[in-house]
Amino acid sequence: MIMATKVKVAYLGPKGTFTEQATRSYFLDNYEFIEYRDIPEVFTAISSGFVNFGVVPIENSIEGSVNIALDLLFESDFKVSGEIEQRIIQNLISEDDVDLADVKKVISHPQAIAQCRNFLKLKLPESERIEVASTAAAVKAVKGSTDMAAIGSELAAKSYKMKILYPGIEDNPNNCTRFFVLSQQEPPPTGNDKTTIIFSVKHAPGALYDALGVLASRNINLTKIESRPTRKKPWEYIFYCGFEGHKDESLIQNVLSELKNKTTLLKVLGSYPKAKMT
Amino acid sequence: MIMATKVKVAYLGPKGTFTEQATRSYFLDNYEFIEYRDIPEVFTAISSGFVNFGVVPIENSIEGSVNIALDLLFESDFKVSGEIEQRIIQNLISEDDVDLADVKKVISHPQAIAQCRNFLKLKLPESERIEVASTAAAVKAVKGSTDMAAIGSELAAKSYKMKILYPGIEDNPNNCTRFFVLSQQEPPPTGNDKTTIIFSVKHAPGALYDALGVLASRNINLTKIESRPTRKKPWEYIFYCGFEGHKDESLIQNVLSELKNKTTLLKVLGSYPKAKMT
Numbered sequence: 118m119i120m121a122t123k124v125k126v127a128y129l130g131p132k133g134t135f136t137e138q139a140t141r142s143y144f145l146d147n148y149e150f151i152e153y154r155d156i157p158e159v160f161t162a163i164s165s166g167f168v169n170f171g172v173v174p175i176e177n178s179i180e181g182s183v184n185i186a187l188d189l190l191f192e193s194d195f196k197v198s199g200e201i202e203q204r205i206i207q208n209l210i211s212e213d214d215v216d217l218a219d220v221k222k223v224i225s226h227p228q229a230i231a232q233c234r235n236f237l238k239l240k241l242p243e244s245e246r247i248e249v250a251s252t253a254a255a256v257k258a259v260k261g262s263t264d265m266a267a268i269g270s271e272l273a274a275k276s277y278k279m280k281i282l283y284p285g286i287e288d289n290p291n292n293c294t295r296f297f298v299l300s301q302q303e304p305p306p307t308g309n310d311k312t313t314i315i316f317s318v319k320h321a322p323g324a325l326y327d328a329l330g331v332l333a334s335r336n337i338n339l340t341k342i343e344s345r346p347t348r349k350k351p352w353e354y355i356f357y358c359g360f361e362g363h364k365d366e367s368l369i370q371n372v373l374s375e376l377k378n379k380t381t382l383l384k385v386l387g388s389y390p391k392a393k394m395t
Numbered sequence: 396m397i398m399a400t401k402v403k404v405a406y407l408g409p410k411g412t413f414t415e416q417a418t419r420s421y422f423l424d425n426y427e428f429i430e431y432r433d434i435p436e437v438f439t440a441i442s443s444g445f446v447n448f449g450v451v452p453i454e455n456s457i458e459g460s461v462n463i464a465l466d467l468l469f470e471s472d473f474k475v476s477g478e479i480e481q482r483i484i485q486n487l488i489s490e491d492d493v494d495l496a497d498v499k500k501v502i503s504h505p506q507a508i509a510q511c512r513n514f515l516k517l518k519l520p521e522s523e524r525i526e527v528a529s530t531a532a533a534v535k536a537v538k539g540s541t542d543m544a545a546i547g548s549e550l551a552a553k554s555y556k557m558k559i560l561y562p563g564i565e566d567n568p569n570n571c572t573r574f575f576v577l578s579q580q581e582p583p584p585t586g587n588d589k590t591t592i593i594f595s596v597k598h599a600p601g602a603l604y605d606a607l608g609v610l611a612s613r614n615i616n617l618t619k620i621e622s623r624p625t626r627k628k629p630w631e632y633i634f635y636c637g638f639e640g641h642k643d644e645s646l647i648q649n650v651l652s653e654l655k656n657k658t659t660l661l662k663v664l665g666s667y668p669k670a671k672m673t
Contacts, residue, residue, distance in 0.1 A: 289626065322615055326611035340630065
């Protein structure tokens with residue numbers, strides 16, 4: 118019998134993060150999932166060829182873009198081959214069925230604590246708040262404790278064999294995170310794709326307008342535009358731009374060749390199937 | 396003799412930050428400068444009427460926008476009345492003229508340490524790195540120490556009566572920060588002004604293009620465009636947009652009234668004299 122080598126997928130760890138949850142919703146179980154400590158490490162794992170895919174958060178619907186991921190995409194030469202959209206559902210998690218009155222401390226990532234401010238005010242107004250580096254680390258930390266609860270994902274509760282005391286305690290139900298799946302491979306058109314590019318234009322009146330006109334004149338929907346500093350000259354920007362369509366379609370090929378003439382830099386990060394919210 | 400009440404200016408503290416340095420370069424000495432612990436506190440000081448002006452960082456030429464400041468601007472009802480641009484010059488600071496060979500620890504804000512990576516690699520490769528909440532706090536911490544040096548501003552060195560061992564140790568000379576001066580007052584046109592607005596457009600092909608066309612068709616220079624999530628619906632954005640001109644000029648009044656018809660939300664944050672780099 119020949120044992121097939123499993124396809125490797127890097128994700129932003131530790132175990133039980135929302136990125137792991139997104140990764141597992143996207144890939145089948147027979148992949149090998151490898152956690153990495155930070156976003157640059159995920160990028161290194163892909164460019165070194167050690168993993169076939171990498172998953173990193175790119176944007177949150179409340180907090181905005183993940184700048185380090187955007188900046189690394191500009192520098193790297195692999196492709197965006199997929200996107201995952203996930204609702205961020207926070208849960209109050211403890212070791213056993215403890216009574217709320219016994220919870221003296223709530224532990225989580227500062228952003229997760231901030232996202233559950235109303236719940237905490239109402240249900241645990243007297244509790245002490247403890248901040249740690251990730252929601253997964255928080256869930257791990259309450260293991261064995263009887264007076265502490267963590268805020269974290271359902272997967273973290275499962276991973277560490279803990280109980281969910283209250284599900285869905287986040288204040289804003291519109292809290293979603295968008296992840297990019299990165300790889301050296303480029304997926305073919307599916308008929309329902311998005312393309313992400315980076316471009317810059319010369320610093321002159323109408324230059325950005327002219328570039329966007331290439332899409333507008335073809336009635337192509339711009340799904341996202343975001344600016345980042347060039348780091349070369351103050352107050353000069355590059356634009357990250359997402360729109361509907363696949364770069365192998367003739368319509369988008371025309372877009373890209375016309376954009377080349379209206380920009381000072383153009384990089385196609387990739388074309389990939391549109392995410393369904395998970 | 397009648398003592399005049401001094402005009403109060405809030406800034407992001409503690410003493411010796413780059414924001415204090417920017418604030419003092421903009422206002423005359425006979426103002427009263429009050430330090431605040433974080434950016435939301437500066438906003439509260441202005442909206443409560445306790446101070447006349449507030450100064451907050453809005454954007455760095457390497458790191459990008461300061462999101463919390465952008466989000467608070469959207470919610471508040473006072474005006475951007477000025478901007479300050481400042482080169483960020485980092486210095487190696489100690490209590491006395493210590494020999495580099497005796498410096499065992501380097502202390503600063505993580506971003507400042509990152510900005511001086513090349514210098515540290517070359518001159519202090521063996522030193523331990525200690526991270527604290529601000530460059531000003533770092534300078535304060537090395538007071539009385541003989542084996543520790545801080546990375547921070549010239550003003551911090553002066554404030555805490557310390558020595559600059561090495562000036563200008565940052566890797567990238569294009570490191571600048573832009574600050575907004577906020578107040579309830581609106582400055583009149585000077586002939587060399589900028590206007591900052593927030594707008595959103597309906598989610599349809601060409602909607603952003605049409606809005607930018609209002610500026611492009613008049614040959615008005617767009618100095619900045621940045622998107623932020625609406626926080627109401629995932630993947631819907633508001634745009635922060637800066638351009639040349641003053642809202643009391645007829646050209647810009649025409650722009651704003653035409654923009655009203657092409658946007659679903661329009662808020663003028665203010666018109667203010669363009670910064671000179673300090």
